[in-house]
Amino acid sequence: MTDTTDIKKGLAGVVADVTAISKxxxxxxxxxxxxxxxxxxxxxxxxxxxxxxxxxxxxxxxxxxxxxxxxxxxxxxxxxxxxxxxxxxxxxxxxxxxxxxxxxxxxxxxxxxxxxxxxxxxxxxxxxxxxxxxxxxxxxxxxxxxxxxxxxxxxxxxxxxxxxxxxxxxxxxxxxxxxxxxxxxxxxxxxxxxxxxxxxxxxxxxxxxxxxxxxxxxxxxxxxxxxxxxxANEAVLHVFDEIGEAANVSPWLDDALENKRKIMGFGHRVYKRGDSRVPTMKAALDTLIEHYERPDVAELYDALESEFVARKGIYPNLDYPSGPAYALMGFxxxxxxxxxxxxxxxxxxxxxxxxxxANALIRPLSEYVGPAERHVEGYVPDAADVEVAERPEEAAG
Ligand SMILES: CC(C)(COP(=O)(O)OP(=O)(O)OC[C@H]1O[C@@H](n2cnc3c(N)ncnc32)[C@H](O)[C@@H]1OP(=O)(O)O)[C@@H](O)C(=O)NCCC(=O)NCCS
Structure with a gap:
């Protein structure tokens, strides 16, 4: 039986292979x-x-x-x-x-x-x-x-x-x-x-x-x-639509956090101190805000970011600036x-x-936590069952 401390739920922290594509x-x-x-x-x-x-x-x-x-x-x-x-x-x-x-x-x-x-x-x-x-x-x-x-x-x-x-x-x-x-x-x-x-x-x-x-x-x-x-990039816009304007951020966030909602566009499995792509996308968003003359978008963006980071210490990911950027472009x-x-x-x-x-079939293991072995009522084992029972080590496909 696997020690349950060995189980990496969500494969968090597991290095599954090497890659030369990105770091x-x-x-x-x-x-x-x-x-x-x-x-x-x-x-x-x-x-x-x-x-x-x-x-x-x-x-x-x-x-x-x-x-x-x-x-x-x-x-x-x-x-x-x-x-x-x-x-x-x-x-x-x-x-x-x-x-x-x-x-x-x-x-x-x-x-x-x-x-x-x-x-x-x-x-x-x-x-x-x-x-x-x-x-x-x-x-x-x-x-x-x-x-x-x-x-x-x-x-x-x-x-x-x-x-x-x-x-x-x-x-x-x-x-x-x-x-x-x-x-x-x-x-x-x-x-x-x-x-x-x-x-x-x-x-x-x-x-x-x-x-x-x-x-x-x-x-x-x-x-x-x-x-x-x-x-999440789509979900960020739903959040912006729900909040409406910068002045509503505080009460909206009170309610969302009380209801244990995940705030879309914030948090990341790997980055815990901010997503490296955000500053570049935020700069692009700023040029769009200026181009389309939409300071209201900047106000809402900044208000939600600063208040959420102050309260939870969780930073925006790339979807946070890209959502409003795509909206301004007309998507x-x-x-x-x-x-x-x-x-x-x-x-x-x-x-x-x-x-x-450089292939290897990706096939992890699982720890079984279902019912212990049991049998269908009235079933009489036949020779094939006995043969299987004698090969307990055989791996499942
Ligand atoms: C991306 C995400 C799934 C990463 O999650 P993770 O590494 O599995 O971390 P968890 O979901 O376990 O979060 C850890 C803690 O931070 C909180 N948290 C993380 N992201 C949060 C968010 N966006 N809003 C509110 N709370 C958040 C969790 O509720 C949890 O709190 P708890 O320990 O009190 O239960 C998560 O941050 C999230 O759901 N973000 C919103 C969706 C999003 O923007 N996805 C795009 C990712 S690029």
Whole structure:
């Protein structure tokens, strides 16, 4: 029997494997992608270059970036079949269900005719190609999701725009200001990767069975939907809407804490003294607040942060500034978590490729706490039961 002190509920503190993709260091409050501080990448790189970095280990030179951008443009348009499947998803379903379904169809289409499950995991080249395809296809899926909920027509991609500007174009049907494109690009980079978080770990568990990359991403989308993970950026806006204005923060917080509510956008399993991505995203939010002339957003943001930190000593995570930033850009609250998918798909797919490259099936143990062995009334053991009973050491599948 396992000593219950050995059980790491929620796998807290467990180092499950090595990774060369990112390093989260809560002590120094830093996050590195392949060795580069995320703040530097957000300040200097287009999201496409960071995707290349996560997948291959290096930032692209001019030729590699141009190649990646050309391939990304080829796969940008929403295929008719994908659009038809999205249209089958009820308008009042959560858009994450739409994204999950669309990714599943993209996988089925791409893998059609690829043979038995024994070949599902594919080669390194297959998986890089699949990763770029998903990265390129997701903006149209997310943008169309928001537009159809608003009763608007789909907007075709524009070949003269890079990833971030085109994403905004397909969502809003108008060219975004450079300042907004820059803030959006930064948010995508900050959301791209964060080591063994719940959705990435889900993707790695699925990859560890030697299933395919698309299945791993479908599972990751499901994990990201939860409000304790990606769903928190959406939940932050619900909190802002509930509070209304800065003057209401104190009484709202009294009530929320009395009712033991979790305040969305605060706290983190790994960072306990603040999330390293927050200052960069907060700076982007500040430029948006100025651009859209919305000091009321800053007042509410600051009031809730300072009062909650003072009372509980729990700091904001990335979802806290990104939620209001996406709202100011014009995204509907329901679209926030799908935006997270479009960014994090780069990290998920990098991890899937890393898992395939040095695989071990992920299969932890559990401590059984159910009823002691008992028997169905009237059952008479036969020879097969006796044989099983004589092999008690055999591992369960
Ligand atoms: C992210 C999160 C799940 C990390 O949780 P964790 O490491 O498992 O820590 P716990 O949930 O066990 O929290 C530890 C303590 O802090 C409290 N706490 C943590 N985050 C809190 C929050 N956002 N609001 C209120 N209390 C919080 C817990 O209630 C708990 O208090 P207790 O010891 O008195 O029971 C948690 O902070 C949370 O639910 N945050 C809100 C959702 C969110 O923003 N998620 C996005 C993460 S990037």
């Amino acid at each position: 989260v260091n809560p002590e120094t409050n830093s996050l590195l992608y392949r060795g580069y501080p995320v703040q530097e990448l957000a300040a200097t790189q287009p999201f496409e270059a960071v995707a290349h970095l996560l997948w291959t280990g290096e930032l692209p030179d001019a030729v590699a970036l141009a190649d990646l951008r050309a391939t990304e443009r080829e796969h940008r348009a929403l295929a008719d079949e994908v659009r038809a499947v999205i249209d089958l998803v009820p308008l009042d379903a959560h858009p994450m269900d739409e994204v999950r379904t669309a990714v599943s169809l993209l996988g089925a289409q791409d893998l059609a005719g690829s043979g038995s499950v024994l070949a599902a995991s594919g080669s390194a080249e297959d998986n890089l190609r699949r990763s770029i395809r998903l990265f390129a296809a997701l903006p149209a899926i997310v943008a169309y999701g928001q537009r159809r909920r608003r009763g608007q027509e789909m907007v075709a991609p524009r070949d003269d725009l890079d990833y971030a500007a085109n994403f905004l174009w397909m969502t809003f049907g108008e060219e975004a200001d450079d300042l907004v494109v820059d803030a959006f690009n930064r948010s995508m980079i900050l959301y791209a990767e964060h080591s063994f978080n719940a959705s990435t770990f889900t993707a790695r568990v699925i990859a560890s069975t030697l299933s395919d990359l698309y299945s791993a991403v479908v599972g990751a989308v499901g994990a990201l939907k939860g409000p304790l993970h990606g769903g 509907d609250t329901l679209t926030f978590t799908p935006l997270f998918v479009a960014a994090r798909v780069t990290g998920w797919t990098a991890h899937v490729m890393e898992q395939f490259g």
